[in-house]
Amino acid sequence: MKLYSKENITRPIAAMRRTGKFVHSYIITGEKGLGKRTTARYLAMSLLCDNHNACGECRQCRRILKGQHPDFIEVTKEGRIYSVNDIRSKVVEDSFISPNDCDRKVYLLTDCDGWTDASQDALLKITEDPPDTAYFIFTASSKSVFLPTLISRSMVMEVSEADREGCIAAMTEHFSEKGVAVSQEKLSAAADAFGGNIGRCIDFAEGDEVLAAAADKVRAIADAAAKGDAYTLAVLLHSLSGDRNEMRSALEMLMRVIRDAAVIKAEGGGCIGCAEKQSRIMAQRFSESALLKMYDAAGEAAARCAGYCNAQAAAAVLAGKLGAV
Numbered sequence: 352m353k354l355y356s357k358e359n360i361t362r363p364i365a366a367m368r369r370t371g372k373f374v375h376s377y378i379i380t381g382e383k384g385l386g387k388r389t390t391a392r393y394l395a396m397s398l399l400c401d402n403h404n405a406c407g408e409c410r411q412c413r414r415i416l417k418g419q420h421p422d423f424i425e426v427t428k429e430g431r432i433y434s435v436n437d438i439r440s441k442v443v444e445d446s447f448i449s450p451n452d453c454d455r456k457v458y459l460l461t462d463c464d465g466w467t468d469a470s471q472d473a474l475l476k477i478t479e480d481p482p483d484t485a486y487f488i489f490t491a492s493s494k495s496v497f498l499p500t501l502i503s504r505s506m507v508m509e510v511s512e513a514d515r516e517g518c519i520a521a522m523t524e525h526f527s528e529k530g531v532a533v534s535q536e537k538l539s540a541a542a543d544a545f546g547g548n549i550g551r552c553i554d555f556a557e558g559d560e561v562l563a564a565a566a567d568k569v570r571a572i573a574d575a576a577a578k579g580d581a582y583t584l585a586v587l588l589h590s591l592s593g594d595r596n597e598m599r600s601a602l603e604m605l606m607r608v609i610r611d612a613a614v615i616k617a618e619g620g621g622c623i624g625c626a627e628k629q630s631r632i633m634a635q636r637f638s639e640s641a642l643l644k645m646y647d648a649a650g651e652a653a654a655r656c657a658g659y660c661n662a663q664a665a666a667a668v669l670a671g672k673l674g675a676v
């Protein structure tokens with residue numbers, strides 16, 4: 352199995368595979384779509400693979416990839432977040448039971464965002480002094496989700512965006528495995544819209560209409576921002592705010608466009624956003640600090656949309672900030 356553009360993760364895992372000395376607790380962080388779950392599976396394969404190399408082909412690896420391995424436990428939540436009860440009954444108590452088929456057991460707890468300190472407290476003892484056979488992987492959007500004590504016992508890995516080449520290669524592999532034909536043009540458009548976020552690129556290429564609509568609107572928003580047209584900017588942002596998901600996707604794309612402008616200004620590097628023309632105009636029009644402010648404002652609005660904040664209010668605040676630059 353190959354992890355695209357994730358050398359910062361594959362290198363330490365390969366080192367652990369070589370020595371056979373694995374850490375028992377892992378924290379994987381990064382935004383949605385960057386491959387946290389894929390990284391967790393790769394790690395589980397590294398721990399359970401018959402060939403000790405996450406080959407993707409042996410019996411253990413194939414069962415992990417299908418989500419059918421009895422010793423790779425993807426822990427479910429009873430409610431929206433992991434409760435203390437989930438942690439005690441499904442992780443702590445279970446980890447003292449011997450593995451079914453391998454000599455190790457791997458627990459995966461995904462999307463730990465929002466879980467309580469009490470749930471994490473329930474894990475402290477087991478992560479400090481784990482049974483020899485038990486390994487734990489936690490994923491969340493950011494490291495700040497975790498208590499310092501849990502962080503100190505874990506190896507923290509941040510998944511980052513793939514480069515354009517890696518992103519297109521990963522999409523090509525994904526679609527050929529599924530036996531779906533997707534044109535190069537479509538793959539390229541997906542990479543334009545979502546940069547190195549492989550998960551979102553795949554959603555886009557699969558024809559996610561919300562994402563396609565967001566990509567169209569973000570070009571118009573970038574255009575208005577590049578021209579300093581505060582009125583159109585406010586109207587466009589307001590029109591997005593009816594759908595929280597569409598707005599969040601659009602804001603993430605907008606952040607890439609602004610980031611491209613900053614990169615062009617600093618060193619004239621390559622663009623990864625969906626509106627290169629607008630990025631170039633913005634680079635000419637705005638100072639570096641103004642672009643940074645815009646980037647932060649878009650990031651803040653995206654975070655608000657991800658939470659439970661009113662999307663219209665977020666749009667109004669952002670329009671004010673972008674228009675004022």
Ligand SMILES: [Zn+2]
Nearest residue numbers: 400406409412
């Ligand atoms: Zn294998």
